[in-house]
Amino acid sequence: MSATINGTTQEARVAVNCKELTKTFGTGNAAVKALRGVNLEVRSGELLMLVGPSGCGKTTLISVIAGVLRRDEGDCKIFDQDYNRMSEDDTTEFRGVNIGFVFQAFNLIPSLTTAENVGTPLIINGMKPRAAVSKAREILVQVGFDERMMSSLPTDLSGGQQQRVAIARALVHQPRLIVCDEPTSALDGETGHKIMELLHTLGRGEGRALVVVTHDSRIYEFADRIAAMEDGRITQVVDSASQLKPMQKKTD
Amino acid sequence: MNFIALKMLFGDRAKYLGIVIGLTFASLLITQQSAIFAGMMTRTFSFLSDVALPDIWVVDPQVKYIDDIRPMQDTEVLRVRGVEGVQWAVPLYKGSLAMRRTDGTYQSCVVIGLDDETLMGGPPTMVIGKLSDLRRSGGVIVDATGAAGKLAHIQPDGTRVSLKVGDEMEINDNHSVVVGICKVTQTFQANPVIYTTYSSATSFAPSQRLLLSFVTVKAKPGQDLNALCRRIEKATGLRAYTRDEFKMVTFLYYLQYTGMPINFLTAVALGFLVGVAISGQTFYNFTLDNLRYFGTLKAMGAKNGMLLRMILLQALVVGGVGYGLGVGAASAWGMLISGRTQLAFRLPWHLLVVSAVAVLVICLSSAALSIHKVMKLEPAVVFRS
Numbered sequence: 001m002s003a004t005i006n007g008t009t010q011e012a013r014v015a016v017n018c019k020e021l022t023k024t025f026g027t028g029n030a031a032v033k034a035l036r037g038v039n040l041e042v043r044s045g046e047l048l049m050l051v052g053p054s055g056c057g058k059t060t061l062i063s064v065i066a067g068v069l070r071r072d073e074g075d076c077k078i079f080d081q082d083y084n085r086m087s088e089d090d091t092t093e094f095r096g097v098n099i100g101f102v103f104q105a106f107n108l109i110p111s112l113t114t115a116e117n118v119g120t121p122l123i124i125n126g127m128k129p130r131a132a133v134s135k136a137r138e139i140l141v142q143v144g145f146d147e148r149m150m151s152s153l154p155t156d157l158s159g160g161q162q163q164r165v166a167i168a169r170a171l172v173h174q175p176r177l178i179v180c181d182e183p184t185s186a187l188d189g190e191t192g193h194k195i196m197e198l199l200h201t202l203g204r205g206e207g208r209a210l211v212v213v214t215h216d217s218r219i220y221e222f223a224d225r226i227a228a229m230e231d232g233r234i235t236q237v238v239d240s241a242s243q244l245k246p247m248q249k250k251t252d
Numbered sequence: 253m254n255f256i257a258l259k260m261l262f263g264d265r266a267k268y269l270g271i272v273i274g275l276t277f278a279s280l281l282i283t284q285q286s287a288i289f290a291g292m293m294t295r296t297f298s299f300l301s302d303v304a305l306p307d308i309w310v311v312d313p314q315v316k317y318i319d320d321i322r323p324m325q326d327t328e329v330l331r332v333r334g335v336e337g338v339q340w341a342v343p344l345y346k347g348s349l350a351m352r353r354t355d356g357t358y359q360s361c362v363v364i365g366l367d368d369e370t371l372m373g374g375p376p377t378m379v380i381g382k383l384s385d386l387r388r389s390g391g392v393i394v395d396a397t398g399a400a401g402k403l404a405h406i407q408p409d410g411t412r413v414s415l416k417v418g419d420e421m422e423i424n425d426n427h428s429v430v431v432g433i434c435k436v437t438q439t440f441q442a443n444p445v446i447y448t449t450y451s452s453a454t455s456f457a458p459s460q461r462l463l464l465s466f467v468t469v470k471a472k473p474g475q476d477l478n479a480l481c482r483r484i485e486k487a488t489g490l491r492a493y494t495r496d497e498f499k500m501v502t503f504l505y506y507l508q509y510t511g512m513p514i515n516f517l518t519a520v521a522l523g524f525l526v527g528v529a530i531s532g533q534t535f536y537n538f539t540l541d542n543l544r545y546f547g548t549l550k551a552m553g554a555k556n557g558m559l560l561r562m563i564l565l566q567a568l569v570v571g572g573v574g575y576g577l578g579v580g581a582a583s584a585w586g587m588l589i590s591g592r593t594q595l596a597f598r599l600p601w602h603l604l605v606v607s608a609v610a611v612l613v614i615c616l617s618s619a620a621l622s623i624h625k626v627m628k629l630e631p632a633v634v635f636r637s
Contacts, residue, residue, distance in 0.1 A: 059635045068551050068631035089555050092631075096553015103634055107548040111263020112256065120256065124553045129255040181635050 015177050015209035016042035016065055021074035023060055034060040036232035037074065044176070047200060047210040047222060051244075052229035058213045059181060061229070065211060066179045067095045079176055096124050100170030102199070104182035106162045108154040114165050115140060115150040121173040139168045143198060160191035167198055178203050180212040184219055196222045217241065253554065257562035260542055261569060267541070270534040271570045272577070275611055278527025279578020280585075282520050283599070283607040287586055289516035290603060291596030296506045297499040298437035299346070299364075303373045306468035307477055309498045310341070310484055313491045317505035318498065319440070321346060323462035324490065331488045332467045337475045338484070342367035344466040345453040348443070351403065352422040359402050361444045363423065365453025373468055374434075375447055380417055381432025386449050392423070393432035398444020423456045438596065440506075524610055531574070532618035535567065539622035543629060551631040559626050563619050571615035575608055 021038040024031050034057045042048045042065075050058045063069035064076055067083045076082065079098065083091050100121070101107075108117045118140055119132030127135070140150050143164040154162055163183060170178050180199065184192030196219045203210045212223070220226060220241035227237045228244060238244055261268055294301075299318055300309070310332050312322035332341040345365030350358045366373050366386065374383045379396050386393060394403060399415035406412055415421070419430045423446065436445050448456070454463045469492070471480050481492035493501060507513050539546070546559055586597040 063632045063635055066551070068634065092550070092553055092555045095551065095631075099553075101548075101551055101634065103548070105544075107544060107634060109256070109260060109263075109545045109548070111259050116256075116259065120549070121552050123253060123256060124549065124558070 013044050013207075014041055015044045015079060016040065016211070017075070017077045018061075018065070019075040021061070021064060021076055022072045023057075023064060023069070024072055034232055035064070035071070038229075038232070038234055040227060040234050040237075042177075042209050042211055044207040044209050045204055046224040047204055047212060049220060049223035049226045050211060050213045050229060051215070051217075051220070051226055054215075056229040057232040058229055060232075062179045062181060062211055062213050065177075066099050066101065067091050096121065097173070098176050100173070100175040100178040102163070102166050102170045102178065102180035102183045104185055106154070106159075106166045106186075108162055108165055108169075110154055113151050113153060114145065114157070117154065117165055118168045118172050121169060125173055136168070136172055139172050140165070142202060143168045158191075159187050160195060163187060163191075163195050164198060167195070167202070171202055174206065176208055178208060178210045180210065180214075182214055182216075183212060184214065184216050189218055192216060192219060220244075253558045253562050254565055256549070257565045258569065260545070260562075261538075261566045264538060264541065267534055267538040268570065271531045271538065272574045274530030274534060275527055275570060275574020275614065276577040276581065278523045278531065278614060279575045279607055279611050280581045281523025281526065281578075282610050283579050283582035283603060284585060285516050285519040285523065286603045286606060287582060287597050287599040288595065289512065290600065291590075291598035292440065292512065293503055293506060294598050295438050295440040295596050297502045298439055299362075300495055300499050300502070302376045302437050303344075303468065304376070304495075305372060305470065306495065307471045307475075308469035308481055308484065308492050308494055310467035310469060310488070310490050310492045311465075313489070315491060317502040319502075320505075321465050323460070324464045324467075325462055326464050328464060328488060328490060329467050332469060332484055332490075335480070335484050335487045337472050337480045339470045339472045340370075340372075341467050341469045342370055342372045343450050343464050344373050344468050345450050345457070345463060346465040347453070347457055349424045349446075349456055351444070351446070352425075353403070354405050359444065361398070361403070361423070361446045362439060362441070363453050363456060364445065364447045365450040366447060368449045368451050371449070375436050375445075377435040379433040379435055383432070385431035386447065386452075388429070388431055390426070390428040390452065391431035391448065392421070392428045392452075393434050393447040394430055395436045395445040396433050397436075397438065398446075399430075399433055401444070403444050424458065426456045428452070428456070520610075524614065527611065527614040528617065531570070531614055532621070535570070535615075535618040536621050536625075538566075539563065539625060543625065544634070546626045547629050547631055547633040550626075550629060551634045556627050560623055563622050563626060567615040567619035567622075571611050575611040578611070579604060579607060 018038055018040045021035050023035040024033045026032055038061055050061065052058050064071045070084065081094060086094060115133045115136045118136035122132035122135055123129055137150055184195055187195060200222045225237055225239055226241060226244060228235050236245060297318055312324050314322045326343060329341055329343045332338060347363055348360055349363045351361045352358055371383050371386060375393060385391055394415055403415045404412040415430055417430050417432060421428055439445065457463060471477055477494045481494060484492040583599060586599055589595050590597040
């Protein structure tokens with residue numbers, strides 16, 4: 001039986017639990033082992049950064065965690081749910097309700113206004129567009145947008161503003177896990193810092209877990225824990241950047 | 253998701269317009285060419301449409317279509333009248349005779365000779381004069397288009413003066429006088445149509461033993477027309493058609509023995525291919541341009557069914573707009589041109605359906621390619637920069 005802490009079971013406090021996770025792309029001589037037995041736990045309410053050199057498997061790992069890519073072997077449970085036991089449609093529906101995404105290139109739909117972009121996850125989950133946009137406006141206020149900016153198209157916004165929209169979009173449907181792929185790599189240092197402050201403040205609310213893939217060592221300070229990857233394996237998990245041992249391959 | 257689909261579609265104005273223009277052009281070409289073809293084919297049996305009263309047309313057995321005149325003996329009228337179920341039967345002459353203009357040039361005309369007593373088979377609409385004026389010696393009624401066009405007097409300064417009532421003319425060296433102007437459905441050959449009595453027509457025509465072109469028959473009330481046709485054929489050895497049968501025989505003859513269907517079908521196919529090539533390609537490119545966003549939607553929880561409906565909606569919207577514009581342009585063109593020229597243009601609802609189906613096929617085939625691409629899209633693509 002699991003222990004209870006403040007009315008929540010200990011298992012429920014674990015957002016992501018991966019054991020001996022493997023993933024190989026291609027076959028035969030062309031096969032590339034992207035994940036070679038990854039063990040990782042992400043707790044609810046924490047911001048975990050996934051760092052490592054290019055090609056070490058970070059993006060593959062968050063793809064598996066986010067349910068956009070099927071693993072080959074091992075276990076991976078997201079809030080006690082296993083994607084490999086779900087149908088394709090159930091996996092998609094689970095993602096729609098439980099996962100928020102922040103992408104390196106923002107991926108905002110250029111023909112939708114800021115508020116409409118933010119309301120998209122709600123529309124996907126069945127909310128009427130008018131109600132979704134109304135709800136989106138509420139969260140856009142929290143990321144510092146005024147009425148004029150809410151009606152702007154993404155192309156009218158700066159990179160930092162676009163990423164704030166992307167964060168609002170990731171949060172609007174109150175998912176339990178947010179995965180961020182290089183959220184600051186397209187931004188200057190100061191803007192990247194502000195974006196991370198926003199993610200740190202808003203993203204971790206309501207016991208939400210965040211997994212942030214990054215190369216940017218300037219934002220390590222926002223991490224509750226840092227998991228370093230090399231050659232498809234988690235080589236160390238530390239509480240702060242100062243505890244990170246030098247990697248064999250340098251990060252980009 | 254319809255909201256997002258439409259915003260995505262209208263948001264990319266260049267591609268949206270490209271797709272719509274392609275579909276408009278395809279729809280215009282398909283509708284316009286089909287309408288011209290339908291108009292021309294209708295003209296092949298326009299004479300049958302204009303002569304509405306008879307139920308049955310009796311012709312020489314060798315006749316293959318309405319303009320294929322194989323003269324018969326005048327006595328055939330009497331034989332047909334003797335068949336049980338025939339209410340009346342009258343002779344009708346139809347031939348191509350040369351009319352001499354005032355400037356000495358000749359113009360080929362379709363001369364229709366009506367039964368002297370009944371004048372059965374006259375023009376559908378009289379513009380000036382009345383049908384009974386044909387009984388005047390050498391009296392002819394000329395169709396308005398011919399009177400204003402090919403039969404018009406050409407003045408020394410080159411201006412044309414329409415033929416009018418009272419004007420004299422020579423038909424095959426025979427004197428005649430215009431006693432009326434009528435309106436007829438344009439013929440396939442687009443030659444002027446001249447109505448006169450059967451006796452005048454046969455006196456205008458070159459001397460020959462056989463002159464009777466048709467025997468037109470009215471059946472007694474309650475007669476089975478097909479059965480009556482068979483009785484007439486049995487009694488006379490001639491060929492008897494109901495009006496609709498004769499129209500169809502004529503229509504099929506032109507369809508089979510002229511290059512018209514292939515020519516028009518080629519133009520219609522070209523329109524279809526243009527639609528597929530321009531709109532299909534542009535729609536597919538539109539989807540490819542938006543693939544990243546479809547992937548993003550997929551990652552954020554949009555199921556394949558949702559994305560499929562989005563793409564279908566986009567395809568149907570551009571299809572509807574393109575079809576509407578194309579058909580509208582074709583109709584406007586038809587009204588504008590056919591009112592001022594002798595162009596054949598007929599746009600029945602069937603052609604609108606054909607055009608709609610063609611545009612729908614273009615849209616759905618374009619959408620099918622896009623749907624295939626999006627359905628196969630791995631949501632993991634969103635993490636690739």
